[in-house]
Amino acid sequence: MLHDVFTPSVQHVLDIAGIFVFAISGALLAVRKNFDVFGIAVLAEVTALGGGLFRDLVIGAVPPAAFTDLGYFLTPLVAALLVFFLHPQVERTQFAVNVFDAAGLGLFCVAGTTKAYDYGLGLTASATLGLATAVGGGVLRDIVANEVPSLVRWDRDLYAVPAIVGASIVALCLRYDALNGYTTGLAIVTAFVLRLLAMRYHWRAPRAWNRRSAAAEDAA
C-alpha cells in the first residue's frame, strides 16, 4: 500500500531514518548502563529492528526485512559507532534525538499497520502490529538492559497513545478505502505531533483507580 503512495526509494529513506534514530536511543541507554562497545551495538540493533522483526515473524514474512536489507542491519552499527565516539555531544542534542524518535514512532506505526494489512491480517490486528512495530524495539531494548520498560512506566510521557492514534487512522482509511499519500502523511504527522506535545506538556497516562497504598510508589 505504502508502495503505491510513496516511491520505494522515499519509503526506504524514511525507514532508514526511523531505524537510525531508534538505534541512537538504544546506544545511548547502553552507554548509560556502562555496556561495552558490543553491548552498544547489540542494544542499537535490538532497539532499531526488534519491533519490525516481531511483526515480520507474526505475519510470516520470513526471512524478516531486518535480515534481507543490508541497510537495515548496517544503519544501527553506524549509530552505535557515532554514540561510542561522540556520546557527550549526542546527549547534548537529546532534544533533537527526541524529535527524531517521535518521527520514527509516527513512521513505524503507519508502516507496520500497512505491511500487516498487506499480509492479510484484519484491521484491528494490523493496527496492533503497527503499534508493536513502533514500540516493540524500545520494549526489547529495556528488557535486554534489565530495566522496567519505559513504555509501561507511569512516570514517562505518553508514548503508546500517539502510535495507537496513527495506526488507527491508517486502519480507518483502509476500512473506508481512503488510504493515499495525503491520509498516510496525515497519520504519520498526527502521531509525530501528538508525541511532541506529550513531551512538551508531560502528558501522562493514569494509573489504576483506588490504589490503596502509597508504598507502591517507592517499589516501582
Place this chain on the structure above:
Amino acid sequence: MLHDVFTPSVQHVLDIAGIFVFAISGALLAVRKNFDVFGIAVLAEVTALGGGLFRDLVIGAVPPAAFTDLGYFLTPLVAALLVFFLHPQVERTQFAVNVFDAAGLGLFCVAGTTKAYDYGLGLTASATLGLATAVGGGVLRDIVANEVPSLVRWDRDLYAVPAIVGASIVALCLRYDALNGYTTGLAIVTAFVLRLLAMRYHWRAPRAWNRRSAAAEDAA
C-alpha cells in the same frame, strides 16, 4: 483433535475463559508494579496470549490465533479495564482468580499439546509446547515486569508439574489413540486439581542438592 471432541463454540468459550483469567493475573501484577493504564493493558495481553503466540510461531501457524481471532485480542483489554477500575475488589477475590488461573493452566496445557500434535510435531515436542502454552504467558509477564519468573522461583507453589502431567496425559492418549472427550476432560481436570492441591498444601519443588551456602537464600 479437540475440535472433534468439543464443539467449536464450547472450545472457544473455554479458550476465552482461560485468556481472561490469565489476563487478570497480568493486570494485577501491573497494578502492583505501579504501571500506567497502558502498562496494565500490555501486561494483560502478554500474559494471556504470550504462551499461545510462542507455540504458534514454533509450529508455523502464522498469523497466530492471537492476531486472527478478535475475541482473543479484546478479552485481555476487558480484563485490564476491570482491574484498572476495580482492582481492590479483584484482589479481594484473589482466591477466585487463583482457581480460574488453575483452570486456565489445565485447559491451555491440553489445548497446546493437541494443537502442536495436529501440526505434525512428535509427542514429546507436543507435550513440551503444551507446557509452554500454559506457562509461557506468565514467564513473559514476569520478564516484561522485570521480575524473576514466578515459574522458576523455589518459594512458589508447584505450577509446572500440573501442566506437565496434563500435557503428558494427552500425549499418552494420542500415542495409544485414546484421545476423546473423556480423556481430554480427565487431563484438564487432573492438571486443574493438582494445581489446586499444590496451592492448598504449598507443595514446592526441591532446589539443588548440597547447596553449600545459605547466603544464596538472601540473594534469590
Place this chain on the structure above:
Amino acid sequence: MLHDVFTPSVQHVLDIAGIFVFAISGALLAVRKNFDVFGIAVLAEVTALGGGLFRDLVIGAVPPAAFTDLGYFLTPLVAALLVFFLHPQVERTQFAVNVFDAAGLGLFCVAGTTKAYDYGLGLTASATLGLATAVGGGVLRDIVANEVPSLVRWDRDLYAVPAIVGASIVALCLRYDALNGYTTGLAIVTAFVLRLLAMRYHWRAPRAWNRRSAAAEDAA
C-alpha cells in the same frame, strides 16, 4: 553445507556436545540464583536451545530443530539433572566447563552461519545469525534469570568477538566458494582458541569514549 563436510553423525555428536555444555552453564546459573529443579531445567533448555530456536524462526525453518530432534530436547534435561545432584563437583570443574563452552561457541557460530546460508540468506545476514545462534542462548538465559546479559557487560572477557571471527571466516569461505572440511574446522578452532585466549588474558572490549562520570561504574 556442513553436511557435505562432516558426516551427519559427526555433526550431530558435535551439536549435542555444544548443547550439553551450554545447558550446563544455564543450570549452574539457576543454582546460583536459587531456582528450584524446574527452574534449573528451564534455564538449561533456554540456554542450550534459545540461539538455534531464534535462528530457525528467522529463517523460517519451522518447526525448529529444537522441537524435531528428541536428542536436542533431552540433552539439556540430562545436564540439568547432573547439576541438580552434583553441582558442587560441577562448579569445581568450572575450568573444564569454560573450555567446553568455548568449543560450543565455536561450533554454533559456524553451524548457525552455514544453516542460514543454506536457507538463502545473504552472507552478512548469515554471519549475523551465526553470531546470534552462538550467543543468543546465553542472552536469553540472563534475561530469564533477570540479570544484565553477560554478553553486553564491560567487565566480562570477550565473548562476541570470537564468534564474529568464526562466523566471518565461514562467510568469506562461502563467498569465495572455499568452504570445505579444512576451512570449516579452521573457523571452529579459530573461534575456540580466541575465546580461550580472551579468558586466559582477560581481554575486554572498550566502553564508550569520554564517559563523563565514574558514577556510572557503580550503577552498572
